[in-house]
Amino acid sequence: MSVPSPCIDVCQMNAPTGWCEGCGRTIDEITLWSRLDDSAKLQVWKLLPERRAELQRRLSPETGLPRARP
Secondary structure, three states: OOOOOOOOOOOOEEOOOOEEOOOOOEHHHHHHHHHOOHHHHHHHHHHHHHHHHHHHHHOOOOOOOOOOOO
16 A cells, blocks of 8 residues: 555645645655655655644634645
């Protein structure tokens, strides 16, 4: 079973952090995703909860973030 993409079709990069406001990945992680092995994909997934929490803190309460798929 391959590791699914964390993409939730909200593709907007946050300039201060360099992370996608939808999934929390960097542009390099997004670009390389299809070429990463499952181990590398899991490493990216492990970073996302902390990144999304940081993005949530940086965005206004009215804006919020969409929920990530598990």
